[in-house]
Amino acid sequence: MKFCPKCGTLMKQEDKYFICPKCKHKEKKGGEKTVFTEKINKSSEITVLEHDYKLLPIDNEIVCPECNKSGAYFWSIQTRAGDEGETKFYKCINCGYTWRVYD
Ligand SMILES: [Zn+2]
Ligand SMILES: [Zn+2]
Incomplete structure (x- = not known):
């Protein structure tokens, strides 16, 4: 349950939003976790949590x-079982830009 901060009406839940x-x-x-997809290697699309x-x-x-x-959060994920190494992700602590580095 969430009420609109502007007019106080009970907001409706829709997908990832309250409206x-x-x-x-x-x-x-x-929620602290947002799922988004990123295109990797043109064709293979993976879901990044x-x-x-x-x-x-x-x-x-x-x-x-x-x-x-300088300064970025980092984490890594396994893109495909075994055949590719880890892909390391960085997220800039200053501007929020996210990029990846292949090992
Ligand atoms: Zn409202
Ligand atoms: Zn930045």
Whole structure:
């Protein structure tokens, strides 16, 4: 149950959002995990589970290619069973840009 912060109407749940039926105010649900997909190697699409970034280790040496500041959360996933190495992901602590590095 969630009430619209703007007009106080009970909001409807729709997919990943709460939507106010009265003023159309839209809010993302407050779950700590968001699932999004990323295209990898053109054809193979995998689902990446976005972590609770506050729990992830931070690499202070890595420089964000987007904002050129240093510091990024990192984690790794196994892209395919065995035949490919781990794919390492970084998420910039400054601008939130996410990128990946192949081992
Ligand atoms: Zn509203
Ligand atoms: Zn950045």
